[in-house]
Amino acid sequence: MPFTFKRLEIPDVILIEPQVFSDERGFFTETYKYPDFSQFGIKEQFLQDSQSRSAKGTVRGLHYQKNPMAQAKLVRAARGEIFDVAVDIRKGSGYYGKWISMVLSAENKKILYIPAGFAHGFCALSEGSELFYKFSNIYSKEHERGIIWDDPQIGIAWPVKKPLLSEKDSGFPVLAGADNNFTYPGK
Numbered sequence: 001m002p003f004t005f006k007r008l009e010i011p012d013v014i015l016i017e018p019q020v021f022s023d024e025r026g027f028f029t030e031t032y033k034y035p036d037f038s039q040f041g042i043k044e045q046f047l048q049d050s051q052s053r054s055a056k057g058t059v060r061g062l063h064y065q066k067n068p069m070a071q072a073k074l075v076r077a078a079r080g081e082i083f084d085v086a087v088d089i090r091k092g093s094g095y096y097g098k099w100i101s102m103v104l105s106a107e108n109k110k111i112l113y114i115p116a117g118f119a120h121g122f123c124a125l126s127e128g129s130e131l132f133y134k135f136s137n138i139y140s141k142e143h144e145r146g147i148i149w150d151d152p153q154i155g156i157a158w159p160v161k162k163p164l165l166s167e168k169d170s171g172f173p174v175l176a177g178a179d180n181n182f183t184y185p186g187k
Contacts, residue, residue: 002030005040008102010095013086013118014042015102016074016111029109031076032134042113044072044136051078052131054124059163061121062087062147062172066181069143070116072136080129081105082122083159087147089175090117092184097175099156104131117182119147119175123160145179146172 002019016037018029032046054060062085065071075084084104088095103125104110114120122131149158149165151174172178 002033003036003040008100010086010088010098010100012088012115013100014040014113016113018109018111020109031111032074042072046074046134046136048135048138050133050135050139052133053079054082054129054131055164056124056127056129057160057164058124059121059149059158059160059165060169061085062119062149062151063121064089064119064145064147064180065137065140065143066145066179067116067143069137069140070182072116073114073120074111074134075104075114075120075122076109076111076132077104077106078130078132079106080124080126081107082124082129082131084112084122085120085156086112086114087119087121087154087156087175088117089119089147089178089180090182090184091180093117094184096184097154099154101156117184121149121156123158123163125159147175147178148172151175
């Protein structure tokens, strides 16, 4: 199998490390293969790919789409380095309001799987960082929501104190006031 899958401190968030074949010409790696992902339990069909480029010190997020347009995500850095964050916003989860982070870079080629029911954000650690996303659902402006990046109840240890933010991202509510219809399975 060309991938190693590792459950993180919040077990529904999964770190994926692809096998990389390198030589003097460069490298080759697979970044997604449904049979391998499905065998590990990542069974979503991914319907949309997107890409962003960010200046160093930019924070994007914390973003999510509420049901019925919720999105699972696969994210990876294709250029530069990012501090990537997932926050569990599933009411009734033992991890509700908890966050997990991972440094993703073009060099380490790691991929992060973030299931639906999580808010996602990142900070660009290098100039011109590019993030590639695979989404299990298409973008829906009507269902797009967010949580303020520096919500003190969540307490993310961002690597920047005064980030570059969009007007939209700087106006999101705290988690306690967010429009969120996620519940933990079985609750």
